[in-house]
Amino acid sequence: MHIHPTKYYSFRGVIVSVNTLYSDPYFSVFPNERIHPNTQRGLLNAYHCCGSETTPSAVIFCEANFTKTDGKTANGLIRYSPKFRILSVIDSEKAGLDSGYALDGEYNGIPIYATLTESIEMAREIPEYFIFGIAPSSGVLSTLDRQVILEAIDLGMNIVNGLHEYLNDDPEFIAASRKAGVVILDIRKPRAKRNLQIFSGIVNHVDCPKVVIMGTDCAIGKRTTATKLVSALRQYGLNVVLVATGQTGVIQGAPYSLVMDSIPAQFCPGELEAVIYRAYEVEKPDIIIIEGQGALSHPAFSTSSMIIRGSAPNAVILQHAPCRKYRVDFDEMAMPSVASEIELIELFAHAKVIGISINHEGMEEKEIDECIYHYSKEFAIPVTDALKRSSKFLVHMVLRAFPKLAKQIPILQ
Amino acid sequence: MHIHPTKYYSFRGVIVSVNTLYSDPYFSVFPNERIHPNTQRGLLNAYHCCGSETTPSAVIFCEANFTKTDGKTANGLIRYSPKFRILSVIDSEKAGLDSGYALDGEYNGIPIYATLTESIEMAREIPEYFIFGIAPSSGVLSTLDRQVILEAIDLGMNIVNGLHEYLNDDPEFIAASRKAGVVILDIRKPRAKRNLQIFSGIVNHVDCPKVVIMGTDCAIGKRTTATKLVSALRQYGLNVVLVATGQTGVIQGAPYSLVMDSIPAQFCPGELEAVIYRAYEVEKPDIIIIEGQGALSHPAFSTSSMIIRGSAPNAVILQHAPCRKYRVDFDEMAMPSVASEIELIELFAHAKVIGISINHEGMEEKEIDECIYHYSKEFAIPVTDALKRSSKFLVHMVLRAFPKLAKQIPILQ
Numbered sequence: 112m113h114i115h116p117t118k119y120y121s122f123r124g125v126i127v128s129v130n131t132l133y134s135d136p137y138f139s140v141f142p143n144e145r146i147h148p149n150t151q152r153g154l155l156n157a158y159h160c161c162g163s164e165t166t167p168s169a170v171i172f173c174e175a176n177f178t179k180t181d182g183k184t185a186n187g188l189i190r191y192s193p194k195f196r197i198l199s200v201i202d203s204e205k206a207g208l209d210s211g212y213a214l215d216g217e218y219n220g221i222p223i224y225a226t227l228t229e230s231i232e233m234a235r236e237i238p239e240y241f242i243f244g245i246a247p248s249s250g251v252l253s254t255l256d257r258q259v260i261l262e263a264i265d266l267g268m269n270i271v272n273g274l275h276e277y278l279n280d281d282p283e284f285i286a287a288s289r290k291a292g293v294v295i296l297d298i299r300k301p302r303a304k305r306n307l308q309i310f311s312g313i314v315n316h317v318d319c320p321k322v323v324i325m326g327t328d329c330a331i332g333k334r335t336t337a338t339k340l341v342s343a344l345r346q347y348g349l350n351v352v353l354v355a356t357g358q359t360g361v362i363q364g365a366p367y368s369l370v371m372d373s374i375p376a377q378f379c380p381g382e383l384e385a386v387i388y389r390a391y392e393v394e395k396p397d398i399i400i401i402e403g404q405g406a407l408s409h410p411a412f413s414t415s416s417m418i419i420r421g422s423a424p425n426a427v428i429l430q431h432a433p434c435r436k437y438r439v440d441f442d443e444m445a446m447p448s449v450a451s452e453i454e455l456i457e458l459f460a461h462a463k464v465i466g467i468s469i470n471h472e473g474m475e476e477k478e479i480d481e482c483i484y485h486y487s488k489e490f491a492i493p494v495t496d497a498l499k500r501s502s503k504f505l506v507h508m509v510l511r512a513f514p515k516l517a518k519q520i521p522i523l524q
Numbered sequence: 525m526h527i528h529p530t531k532y533y534s535f536r537g538v539i540v541s542v543n544t545l546y547s548d549p550y551f552s553v554f555p556n557e558r559i560h561p562n563t564q565r566g567l568l569n570a571y572h573c574c575g576s577e578t579t580p581s582a583v584i585f586c587e588a589n590f591t592k593t594d595g596k597t598a599n600g601l602i603r604y605s606p607k608f609r610i611l612s613v614i615d616s617e618k619a620g621l622d623s624g625y626a627l628d629g630e631y632n633g634i635p636i637y638a639t640l641t642e643s644i645e646m647a648r649e650i651p652e653y654f655i656f657g658i659a660p661s662s663g664v665l666s667t668l669d670r671q672v673i674l675e676a677i678d679l680g681m682n683i684v685n686g687l688h689e690y691l692n693d694d695p696e697f698i699a700a701s702r703k704a705g706v707v708i709l710d711i712r713k714p715r716a717k718r719n720l721q722i723f724s725g726i727v728n729h730v731d732c733p734k735v736v737i738m739g740t741d742c743a744i745g746k747r748t749t750a751t752k753l754v755s756a757l758r759q760y761g762l763n764v765v766l767v768a769t770g771q772t773g774v775i776q777g778a779p780y781s782l783v784m785d786s787i788p789a790q791f792c793p794g795e796l797e798a799v800i801y802r803a804y805e806v807e808k809p810d811i812i813i814i815e816g817q818g819a820l821s822h823p824a825f826s827t828s829s830m831i832i833r834g835s836a837p838n839a840v841i842l843q844h845a846p847c848r849k850y851r852v853d854f855d856e857m858a859m860p861s862v863a864s865e866i867e868l869i870e871l872f873a874h875a876k877v878i879g880i881s882i883n884h885e886g887m888e889e890k891e892i893d894e895c896i897y898h899y900s901k902e903f904a905i906p907v908t909d910a911l912k913r914s915s916k917f918l919v920h921m922v923l924r925a926f927p928k929l930a931k932q933i934p935i936l937q
Contacts, residue, residue, distance in 0.1 A: 251718060275717055275790065304688055305664055310824035312856060375714075376792050376827045377688065377785035407872075410836070411723035414789045416829035423823065443725060458871055 169195040169240035169271070170230050172259060176245045177202040177223065178214050180330050180439055184273050185244030187359040189214055189221065191338060194364035195242070198234045199224050201259075227259055231266070241268040242362065252276060261287050270295040273358035275373055298358050299373040301382070307374070308381035314423050317391045317399070320513045321422050322465075325403040326430040327452045329412045330439045332470040333430045334360055336497040336505070337402045340428070343502035344398065344509065347520045352396040354387055356404055356418055367394075371404055371414045379414065383421030397519055398509070407455055408447045409438065419460045426465045426512050427456050428505075430497075433482050434473035449486065466508030467494045582608040582653035582684070583643050585672060589658045590615040590636065591627050593743050593852055597686050598657030600772040602627055602634065604751060607777035608655070611647045612637050614672075640672055644679070654681040655775065665689060674700050683708040686771035688786055711771045712786040714795070720787070721794035727836050730804040730812070733926045734835050735878075738816040739843040740865050742825045743852045745883040746843045747773055749910040749918070750815045753841070756915035757811065757922065760933045765809040767800055769817055769831055780807075784817055784827045792827065796834030810932055811922070820868050821860045822851065832873045839878045839925050840869050841918075843910075846895050847886035862899065879906045879921030 171189070176182035177200055185200060189210050200210045203225040211219025224230040231237055241263035247253070252260075252274065260270060260278070264287045270278060277297040278284040288295050301307065314321075324337045334357065341353045355365035357372070367390040374382055387399060401422050405412025431449050438444040447455075453464045467486050471479050479496050486494040493511060495504035510517040517523050584602070589595035590613055598613060602623050613623045616638040624632025637643040644650055654676035660666070665673075665687065673683060673691070677700045683691060690710040691697040701708050714720065727734075737750045747770065754766045768778035770785070780803040787795055800812060814835045818825025844862050851857040860868075866877045880899050884892050892909050899907040906924060908917035923930040930936050 275720075275788065277717070304690070307688075312823065312854065372790035373788045375688065375786045376789050376830060377825070379789050380823055380826065410725065410793055410833045412790070413793065413829060413833050416826060417789060420823045420826050441725065455871055458868055 166194065166196045167239040168198050168234075168236065169242050170199050170201060170227070170234075170238045171197060171242045171244040172201045172227070172263075173244040174202050174255070174259075175204050177205050177210070181246050182244060183246055183330055184359045184362065185242075186214055187334065188242065188244065188362060189219065190335070192363055194362070195240060197221050198236075198238050199230045200244070201225070201227055201230055227262060227266075237266055238268060240271055242271040243273065246273065246358075257283075260284070264288055264291050264293055264295075267291055267293060269293045271298060271362060272296065273298045273362060273370075275299055298361050299370045301370075301374045301378075304375075307378040308385045309378065310380040310384055310421060312384075313388050314384040314421065317388060319391065319396055319398055320425045320509075320516070321387065321399045321401060322426045322428060322509065322512075323401045323403050323415075323418060323422055323424040323460075323462075324428050324430060324468075325407065325415055325452075325456055325464075327406050327447050327449065328409065328432065328435060328438050329405045331430050331432050331435070332468070332497065333403050336428065336430050336468045337400050339497045339502050340505045340509070341400050343506045344400075346502075347506060347522065349397045349516065349519065350394065352390040352394050352399045354383075354390065354399060354401045354422075356383070356402045356414075360402055371418060372412075376417070379417035380421035383418060387422055397516060398513070406438075406447070406452065407459060408452055410444070411438075411441065416459070419456075424460055424462045426462055426509075427460060428466045428468060428508060429453060429456070429464050430468050430470060432470035432472050433478075435470075449490070453490065463512070464490075464492065465512040466492050466505070468497045468505065469494065471496050471499055579607065579609045580652040581611050581647075581649065582655050583612050583614060583640070583647075583651045584610060584655045584657040585614045585640070585676075586657040587615055587668070587672075588617050590618050590623065594659050595657060596659055596743055597655075597772045597775065599627055600747065601655065601657065601775060602632065603748075605776055607775070608653060610634055611649075611651050612643045613657070614638070614640055614643055640675060640679075650679055651681060653684055655684040656686065659686065659771075670696075673697070677701055677704050677706055677708075680704055680706060682706045684711060684775060685709065686711045686775060686783075688712055711774050712783045714783075714787045714791075717788075720791040721798045722791065723793040723797055723834060725797075726801050727797040727834065730801060732804065732809055732811055733838045733922075733929065734800065734812045734814060735839045735841060735922065735925075736814045736816050736828075736831060736835055736837040736873075736875075737841050737843060737881075738820065738828055738865075738869055738877075740819050740860050740862065741822065741845065741848060741851045742818045744843050744845050744848070745881070745910065746816050749841065749843050749881045750813050752910045752915050753918045753922070754813050756919045757813075759915075760919060760935065762810040762929065762932065763807065765803040765807050765812045767796070767803065767812060767814045767835075769796070769815045769827075773815055784831060785825075789830070792830035793834035796831060797836075800835055810929060811926070819851075819860070819865065820872060821865055823857070824851075824854065829872065832869075837873055837875045839875055839922075840873060841879045841881060841921060842866060842869070842877050843881050843883060845883035845885050848883075862903070866903065876925070877903075877905065878925040879908070879918070881908055881910045881918065884909050884912055 171185045173182045173185035177185055199221060200223045202223055205213050205223045206225035208223050209218050210221045210223050211217050272278050277300050278295045279297050324333045326333045337353060341351050344351045352367055353365050355361055355368035358370050361368045361370055367386050369382055369386055371379055403418050404414040407415045435446050456464055469482055479499055483494045493508045497505060584598045586595045586598035590598055612634060613636045615636055618626050618636045619638035621636050622631050623634045623636050624630050685691050690713050691708045692710050737746045739746045750766060754764050757764045765780055766778050768774055768781035771783050774781045774783055780799050782795055782799055784792055816831055817827040820828045848859050851859060869877055882895055892912060896907045906921045910918060
């Protein structure tokens with residue numbers, strides 16, 4: 112198959128590029144059905160059709176970084192990846208371990224292998240997708256990274272790339288993918304400039320609650336809390352839309368999503384607004400949950416300011432790690448206090464922080480209880496640990512802030 | 525001359541693209557000397573050499589928009605354009621008028637013509653540069669716009685384009701510019717992804733005051749106030765760096781500058797920090813003045829949040845238009861109050877608002893006086909009108925906030 116990486120296709124009157132699907136809510140970013148590599152039509156179907164049962168297989172490359180901060184995308188996908196059947200993780204430093212055990216102490220049956228070759232041999236099939244699961248702090252592919260990706264392409268695997276560096280802009284990768292007839296998905300690549308939208312204010316016409324999950328730092332658990340909350344609210348029968356704003360959420364298949372930090376600043380609020388409004392129109396949700404990024408107070412990662420402007424939230428849930436002293440990757444940057452972050456968020460967003468979810472890193476079970484008690488008293492709002500406590504506490508935060516929602520839940524009447 | 529629009533050149537070990545020079549502080553964006561169109565070396569010299577006396581000639585295309593909000597770039601260049609000898613403005617609706625008179629009621633001797641042809645005939649020379657001076661709210665070139673730019677290229681003019689749409693990405697413009705041997709400068713185009721920088725905190729090691737000019741809206745006079753302040757401080761003998769953050773400032777030739785709103789959000793604070801730190805190292809300034817964008821409270825244009833994070837300012841001057849009821853282009857969006865904007869800025873920036881500069885649109889002379897008196901009492905800080913009052917009041921704001929600076933000025937001792 113010869114797919115030109117920058118070729119455009121028309122779908123429902125909208126011109127789309129097969130390698131720039133980060134946020135188009137008309138269809139999910141990832142296929143629900145298997146790609147038939149011999150036909151271009153198969154590829155298009157893969158994006159446009161939903162409901163098929165065959166989940167494509169994938170391996171996640173996370174050399175030297177699985178379970179670590181820079182392996183965030185791989186870690187997230189190992190915990191939750193409804194759009195892919197993950198066959199294995201590649202990380203020579205942890206080869207031989209079960210990935211679930213290595214990550215969270217719970218077996219999941221997905222092994223870690225040392226090399227791509229070993230991974231394919233053991234799977235007895237060539238996985239359909241090779242997911243590059245590292246977010247190197249340099250932001251740039253190493254020579255080894257390039258070699259492995261090219262090897263995967265030569266083997267006929269489609270590539271999922273969440274880096275700021277777009278492989279579809281690189282002549283070597285373009286040539287290799289054409290030759291092998293595979294597709295490279297640059298998850299972070301924004302829509303074409305002509306299609307990017309300026310904020311118009313239409314998000315203010317969404318009349319269901321919009322809740323943003325903010326944090327006091329990056330890599331602190333915002334997405335995990337959002338996922339838990341969404342899942343719990345759905346169990347109560349509510350129609351919930353999750354809007355993902357980072358590359359991991361997009362790869363996990365959130366149908367209404369975009370990668371905020373790679374969009375030119377001018378268009379960030381407008382692009383998010385457009386995704387939220389489309390979700391509102393199409394899904395008629397009872398509530399929309401939006402994933403934040405970094406922290407409003409974080410000098411390096413403050414795309415949350417754009418997320419607040421683009422979503423105009425009615426409420427905020429704050430994720431905090433009480434034992435974290437310095438921001439991740441910034442040894443000289445002290446963590447903000449919960450109180451100062453709440454004050455800043457509430458003034459900036461014109462919305463209340465309705466609950467706190469703590470990240471228990473470095474904490475004993477007893478300390479978690481004490482912390483929940485202490486914060487609840489200090490801030491007079493519900494506090495929980497999204498991973499260690501029942502998700503009902505997260506649901507409680509939301510229903511307490513929006514009592515009308517509770518009336519829509521039969522079991523609570 | 526055959527200049528490949530995306531060709532890269534090495535300079536002082538840094539790889540630069542001739543069409544992506546928005547923020548590289550090693551050299552100004554615009555040439556101080558004439559480009560010799562027959563040699564590539566001439567082109568490179570044009571970027572790398574400083575101090576030559578010959579200022580290149582230019583016409584500004586601003587059809588149907590000169591003096592209006594969407595003609596902001598043209599308006600700004602007519603008021604101040606040290607890097608270009610502006611021969612005329614093209615706007616058929618105002619043809620026959622003097623551009624200075626049409627804009628500010630003061631003759632400047634630069635005529636407005638109806639067409640490019642007329643403009644060239646009257647100048648008796650083909651200008652070296654064609655500056656596209658409109659910022660259409662659609663953000664996209666019309667068919668007429670395209671025709672005129674192609675006509676200018678065919679005539680051998682280099683193009684200055686400040687739109688988000690990059691002409692160097694458009695096959696028709698690439699072909700035309702190659703054929704004519706001219707250069708298209710896409711002012712908004714960020715550096716190559718590999719060279720974009722994440723915020724590191726190095727800006728906190730700048731030990732001279734950094735003052736950001738913020739506003740309560742866009743198109744309200746931030747750049748004008750910044751320019752007036754810088755010029756006045758220089759008259760007192762201080763070494764001042766102005767960091768421009770919008771396309772007009774870059775076209776005006778601010779040597780330390782970048783166009784913030786077109787940079788992917790992740791890199792905005794880091795790129796600004798890098799420009800500021802470079803200016804600090806190279807120029808050893810007494811003070812750095814940074815142009816803000818939009819307003820911190822503006823849902824559509826809040827790149828100021830990134831500007832604050834990237835510059836870590838020691839103080840802020842706030843620009844406000846007391847008679848403006850709604851934000852420009854947003855009829856349903858009420859202007860914020862000065863008090864609410866100050867509260868938000870001070871909490872977000874951890875810096876004090878040290879003065880207010882008012883934009884007198886819609887105000888009589890007497891009202892300006894009353895407003896200055898009223899705001900001075902309410903906020904207990906100096907207030908002025910940067911255009912209608914002496915620039916000494918702006919200097920006073922800064923010296924009052926940073927008394928040490930006053931000691932460096934012999935005339936004040």
